[in-house]
Amino acid sequence: MPELPEVETVRRQLEPELVGKRIESASVLDERLTRPEPPLSVERAVTGRRVEAVNRRGKYLLIELEGERTLAIHLRMTGNLLLRGAGDGSVTDLMETEPLGGPRLYEPPPEPSHVRARFALDDGGELIFTDLRRFGQAIVLDQGDQLEDYFAARLGVEPLSDELTPQRLLELAKDRKAPLKSFLLTQSRIAGIGNIYADEALWRARLHPLSPAGSMKLEHADRLVDGIVGALEAGLDHGGASIDDYLDARGERGSMQDEFLVHTREGERCRRGDGEIMRIVVDGRSTYFCPACQERLRRRPRRRAKAKTAPSRSREAKG
């Protein structure tokens, strides 16, 4: 499933190939992709425009176009963005830039299945969006207020930026009774973490996924920030995780799935001790953890109000 490391891997591959090129034509084959706007409006909005930058926010890939417009793409579950080089449609040109590859032969890739949109570039190349389960999204936003509002409503802190500090994490988790696992998956608080990296981050932080988010103290938040950053960077280092459908922009699988510390490792021995990795379901998501070494925090004991009768459900703001 594309999460931050997968989207960022694609972004890094697309950036040098797309910036400066012009989108000559766009063809959206699945009207679900651009909802609520019709395909035609997105096709028209991007056609003829030059790519100025390729950025990322959370799990969104942002293709910034001249004329203050951004094509925002979300891969959701099974979306892939494949870049076909100019010429015969092979990606040979791209692959030759791979370090330590040595001379390798690449067959022209077969026509991908489940194509939902195609964007033809002025150098003859093509950006192809495929999506088996059709959850993906491609919309056009005006840079400025519209774009800002769109993401402000949906996305919180960027976990690989300076914004994510233990103090900030504590603030975000304050009074939250939801499990840490759910907390990490809430994009409006921290953007970009999905089911895989939430499990990996919690294992690294030695925190039980069912601990109430608001029960963290500074030392836990400290560990969790390290866990989040460590898990995401490991994902980046391995080109993302390809559990089933994910491919990078060159059509290649990532290798992070071979490096998982807990995710999908039910029944295996924990790498940190004698514990056995368990699978539970949290918020409808498979959740893997080690019950022996991941600390289950308790809800913070109510501060014994020295006042006479503490209101039974007081939730005074920062009194």
Place this chain on the structure above:
DNA sequence: AGGTCGGCCTGGCAGC
């Protein structure tokens, strides 16, 4: 307003 759950979607697979 926070928390929880169903719906969206399709290929793969377990079970009969």
Place this chain on the structure above:
DNA sequence: TGCTGCCAGGCCGACC
């Protein structure tokens, strides 16, 4: 062998 039904999960909207 072939059919049925369940499962995966990011995000949204509905509901408490």
